[in-house]
Amino acid sequence: MKNTPLVSQYEIERNREIAENIGRLNNGKNLKYYIESYGCQMNEHDAEKLGGMLINMGYTATEDKNEADIIIFNTCCVREHAELRVFGNIGALKKLKDERPDVIIAVCGCMMQQKSVAEHLYKRYPFVNIVFGTHDIHNFPTFVENALCGDRTLITRNIDGEIPEGLPIRRSGSFSTHVIIMYGCNNFCTYCIVPYVRGRERSRDPQAIIDEVKAVVAQGYTEVTLLGQNVNSYRSSDGQVNFPKLLKMVSEVDGLKRLRFMTSHPKDLSDELIEAMATTNKVCHHIHLPVQSGSNRILKLMNRVYTREKYLETVEKLRSKVKDIEITTDIIVGFPTETDEDFKDTLSLVEQVGYSAAYTFMYSPRKGTRAAEMDDQIPQEVKKQRLKELNDLEASILQKNNLKFIGMKGEVLVEGCDKREGNTMAFGKLSNFKMVYFPGSEDLIGKYLNVEVTDTHHNSLIGKMIEE
Numbered sequence: 156m157k158n159t160p161l162v163s164q165y166e167i168e169r170n171r172e173i174a175e176n177i178g179r180l181n182n183g184k185n186l187k188y189y190i191e192s193y194g195c196q197m198n199e200h201d202a203e204k205l206g207g208m209l210i211n212m213g214y215t216a217t218e219d220k221n222e223a224d225i226i227i228f229n230t231c232c233v234r235e236h237a238e239l240r241v242f243g244n245i246g247a248l249k250k251l252k253d254e255r256p257d258v259i260i261a262v263c264g265c266m267m268q269q270k271s272v273a274e275h276l277y278k279r280y281p282f283v284n285i286v287f288g289t290h291d292i293h294n295f296p297t298f299v300e301n302a303l304c305g306d307r308t309l310i311t312r313n314i315d316g317e318i319p320e321g322l323p324i325r326r327s328g329s330f331s332t333h334v335i336i337m338y339g340c341n342n343f344c345t346y347c348i349v350p351y352v353r354g355r356e357r358s359r360d361p362q363a364i365i366d367e368v369k370a371v372v373a374q375g376y377t378e379v380t381l382l383g384q385n386v387n388s389y390r391s392s393d394g395q396v397n398f399p400k401l402l403k404m405v406s407e408v409d410g411l412k413r414l415r416f417m418t419s420h421p422k423d424l425s426d427e428l429i430e431a432m433a434t435t436n437k438v439c440h441h442i443h444l445p446v447q448s449g450s451n452r453i454l455k456l457m458n459r460v461y462t463r464e465k466y467l468e469t470v471e472k473l474r475s476k477v478k479d480i481e482i483t484t485d486i487i488v489g490f491p492t493e494t495d496e497d498f499k500d501t502l503s504l505v506e507q508v509g510y511s512a513a514y515t516f517m518y519s520p521r522k523g524t525r526a527a528e529m530d531d532q533i534p535q536e537v538k539k540q541r542l543k544e545l546n547d548l549e550a551s552i553l554q555k556n557n558l559k560f561i562g563m564k565g566e567v568l569v570e571g572c573d574k575r576e577g578n579t580m581a582f583g584k585l586s587n588f589k590m591v592y593f594p595g596s597e598d599l600i601g602k603y604l605n606v607e608v609t610d611t612h613h614n615s616l617i618g619k620m621i622e623e
């Protein structure tokens with residue numbers, strides 16, 4: 156083992172004390188914090204941990220950065236677009252900092268785990284107080300303490316291999332929440348920066364996961380999504396618990412109604428997992444199964460380790476075993492060397508599978524990844540054209556496929572209420588992840604209700620409440 160887990164555990168304890176001390180100092184001052192996250196659910200979960208620590212330090216959340224005493228930008232670097240947005244938004248804080256010099260500005264997240272980027276940002280924006288990477292979230296109270304004393308912080312450590320446990324979490328949402336089961340990624344898909352900024356795969360102890368699920372259920376959450384970059388490779392340190400076993404164990408938590416998970420890498424989606432999905436009552440009948448491309452040549456260059464045929468076989472198996480399962484995906488267009496033929500293979504795969512949602516991206520070269528060094532990068536114009544073609548196809552397939560839901564009855568967890576146009580429409584997701592809008596009021600939020608689908612509307616469905 157490279158590091159002893161005690162390092163971060165010791166740091167967590169120390170930081171808890173620092174947070175409490177700051178909390179005593181801040182008592183009665185009505186201080187506020189504002190966090191903006193730019194990335195995936197993992198990134199948003201990090202923000203929830205920062206929120207938990209900030210509450211211990213005496214700050215409360217605000218949605219308005221103009222009244223915040225601490226402003227945090229939690230960055231993502233998976234595509235260039237996410238990075239450009241951050242730079243622009245940080246630059247715009249200069250004015251705010253000139254007017255209110257006491258405001259603490261912090262920048263963290265995956266982008267800041269890249270040493271050279273963090274250093275560049277630290278130099279370019281002298282008004283930023285704190286810059287730290289993904290391995291140092293638990294040390295945040297120390298950085299705030301430094302800032303309160305007038306010192307700046309720049310840190311991009313790598314303490315890979317450790318799992319910080321026991322951080323306070325301020326969860327957003329009231330009924331549905333995320334629980335991390337593993338950190339990092341070992342897959343090194345050639346286009347992807349995540350393994351470089353999130354470190355190697357490390358799985359949490361099953362008991363820690365179950366304890367966290369029990370705790371969130373006790374707080375009133377009834378739907379839990381288990382999170383990891385590749386949940387299929389979850390394995391407890393003694394090798395006894397794999398992902399299908401974990402799903403079964405977690406589903407036994409009393410009071411939990413629904414269990415979801417993401418993301419599954421198609422290369423190691425096992426029969427055992429399909430069986431667990433089919434037979435474990437609380438596990439929802441939806442899977443996010445990123446395909447990335449429909450061309451075997453491109454899949455190979457991407458290092459995805461499956462073929463189009465193998466992927467389609469997995470889809471068939473899922474559909475034959477897990478009743479009414481819906482499949483969603485991620486797709487990249489314009490990977491280096493992608494020809495019209497390769498792209499056509501992607502289009503035909505999308506048609507063949509019939510996804511209920513596809514998150515589509517133009518390939519964005521990431522410095523340090525293998526694909527960024529490949530010859531024959533695709534011109535931006537071609538990428539744009541392909542993205543449009545793919546999105547148009549997906550939209551038309553979706554429109555057609557949504558018709559099959561008309562007349563279907565199912566249970567939704569009500570997430571919110573839309574009051575546009577004088578109508579009050581409640582909305583919530585079915586087990587299969589499809590969103591249904593139906594006439595209903597705010598007091599339904601958080602409830603599980605039976606609905607019948609009566610119509611479709613773009614990506615979502617329209618329905619009405621029915622008796623059980």
Ligand code: SAH
Nearest residue numbers: 233346347384418445485486516517518519
């Ligand atoms: N671990 C998850 C996804 C992580 S990133 C998985 O393996 O599925 C989310 C999505 O961003 C990926 O599925 C991919 O479609 C997209 N993505 C990652 N790197 C990208 C890049 N360099 N350019 C464009 N899209 C990218």
Ligand code: SF4
Nearest residue numbers: 340342343344347349
């Ligand atoms: Fe990136 Fe691939 Fe890991 Fe997903 S599995 S995070 S796409 S390297």
Ligand code: F3S
Nearest residue numbers: 194195198231232265
């Ligand atoms: Fe997520 Fe972006 Fe990091 S997608 S893991 S926040 S690079």
